[in-house]
Ligand SMILES: Nc1ncnc2c1ncn2[C@@H]1O[C@H](COP(=O)(O)OP(=O)(O)OP(=O)(O)O)[C@@H](O)[C@H]1O
């Protein structure tokens with residue numbers, strides 16, 4: 119047996135060793151589903167399957183990269199980079215690039231992000247003179263998105279009486295027309311939105327049998343992670359591609375299906391057995407991730423759901439500490455508790471920031487956490503929310519880049535045609551728009567052909583428009599030979615964007631310039647990375663695609679050591695030694711919007727199951743007594759999910775009878791909070807109690823999970839380190855001391871580690887072995 123197969127248990131090894139056929143692995147959190155996929159790919163390669171013939175679909179591109187690295191190590195070659203691996207969106211965008219012209223799109227089509235799509239929808243609603251309070255653009259966008267993910271085209275919509283009736287009932291009878299106008303505009307702009315990437319792939323595979331065959335033959339082996347969260351459109355793609363060879367392996371957990379609100383269809387997992395001829399079903403039961411306490415607590419929660427497949431999950435890991443429950447007065451105090459607890463736990467146990475995650479239900483909750491972490495000088499990173507690439511100044515630069523790639527891209531053109539100001543006003547734009555509609559041309563084409571059109575635009579404005587078009591064309595020509603960095607660098611200089619911000623002179627203006635520099639650095643890194651691959655030149659097209667399809671998880675590129683903050687939805691598939699789940703309050707988690715039906719509540723409960731099962735060693739649950747919601751301070755009640763966990767797994771930091779569902783703040787008849795009661799409820803002596811000290815057993819577990827150094831590492835008691843010394847750290851491996859600063863207790867060393875990059879460590883705590 120190859121040695122890597124010994125890193126699997128018997129149950130895991132079975133699906134790995136079944137080379138051909140259809141199979142489904144259904145198993146609870148942390149039982150090694152993702153590991154099975156990874157090892158299965160390695161096994162296929164070792165049996166001579168060409169990596170070009172393997173397609174693996176993951177939840178984020180980051181997960182795909184990590185999987186590729188792992189596979190490279192297992193098979194001991196760089197062949198893994200030829201695997202087709204990534205999110206549905208990124209894989210099928212690549213395929214659409216090759217085939218776009220068949221569908222009438224340019225191969226350099228733009229990918230509209232959510233902001234772009236919503237902006238188009240807003241414009242459509244405005245042009246149709248509809249009431250924007252009835253036709254709320256975000257709602258309309260979501261509705262159209264759900265049509266697309268169910269493969270309901272405009273034509274199908276107009277043939278479907280039920281859908282039309284539903285829209286009429288919700289006072290939006292013109293939904294179909296908006297849908298039509300939206301689709302037309304995107305098409306005219308040579309743009310696909312996120313949902314199109316799946317919808318158009320389906321269209322491609324349905325309409326062109328020879329194309330379908332080509333990809334069926336290419337992807338002889340297909341693997342899908344997190345199968346419980348595929349939507350109908352994704353399901354059909356997988357089904358079509360795997361139909362010929364039927365070598366398909368999907369893994370998932372119905373208890374972790376949390377994207378129904380985006381069209382995920384749990385039936386895809388339940389019906390899998392009917393979809394293929396001879397399906398092997400595998401189950402995994404042993405959890406390797408978490409302590410007994412966490413596994414059993416999570417089991418006790420998911421037990422409350424009626425709709426579920428019966429599963430067993432157990433673990434051989436330590437009992438572990440109980441789950442800590444704490445009640446705080448306000449979200450500010452909640453943040454301070456979490457930050458202090460992280461600080462203490464980290465110092466006591468020599469941990470990295472990245473060993474900690476704070477998970478919440480809604481992005482808005484991050485603010486209080488951020489404030490507290492900043493005060494304690496704990497570095498953190500927020501995933502999701504408004505990403506770097508959506509900041510105004512960044513989007514402006516990207517819009518220039520998009521426009522030079524695809525001059526039809528109207529959203530990009532509208533953003534930059536008069537930014538920096540060039541004297542092209544709204545009246546001119548309105549006239550151009552009318553002409554564009556009349557001639558069914560893009561704005562750019564209209565501007566290009568201004569001389570031949572009879573438009574009321576004066577000669578000075580005409581020449582400004584001409585200059586703009588010429589500038590964009592010159593960039594396009596440059597991009598044909600230069601890499602993405604050269605193009606982007608030229609664009610920021612020649613367009614006057616940076617000069618405009620320099621004029622501004624405010625701290626915000628300076629921050630914007632820094633962001634643009636950061637973008638350029640990012641592009642340079644990207645280009646260098648791409649050039650190392652044999653078949654890549656680091657072109658602008660590649661860069662733009664990478665940006666457009668980065669999921670919220672992928673958008674961080676630096677690997678500094680930080681505490682992770684994210685919504686639970688984003689945390690799927692991840693694991694952290696210490697996890698804080700905050701805001702466990704009724705109406706927040708479970709969300710007020712998700713308590714109308716049992717199935718919504720069950721989805722919230724699955725979300726809680728996902729959150730808790732991210733924790734390896736210890737989980738903390740917090741809630742507040744009052745919280746600002748909709749601008750008002752309201753009483754908060756502890757979440758029913760805390761109540762649902764058997765008390766034997768919990769460790770309350772507050773007297774328990776004080777806890778059970780009862781108003782925690784007394785208010786007088788006018789609804790005023792009785793301040794003296796508030797003070798009573800504060801944790802004693804004002805500061806949050808220290809975090810629980812892990813047991814020796816836990817520490818051993820922690821070390822086991824992380825790459826340990828070959829020999830036990832001794833702490834350096836008296837510090838006689840200096841720059842240039844080679845050292846070894848238990849977790850970061852070997853490193854070189856760059857500099858020493860501070861004296862006595864505060865002495866710190868800056869060390870460049872092989873595994874961790876540059877880190878500053880307090881020598882008093884850091885257990886370093888001096889090598890030379
Ligand atoms: N046989 C094994 N031996 C040792 N460690 C294992 C084994 N199987 C899995 N693990 C480890 O357990 C952890 C959980 O595995 P993995 O992430 O594959 O689980 P999963 O089922 O995909 O979880 P999730 O449902 O959260 O996606 C990982 O750290 C993995 O490396």
Ligand SMILES: [Mg+2]
Nearest residue numbers: 151152153691
């Ligand atoms: Mg997984």
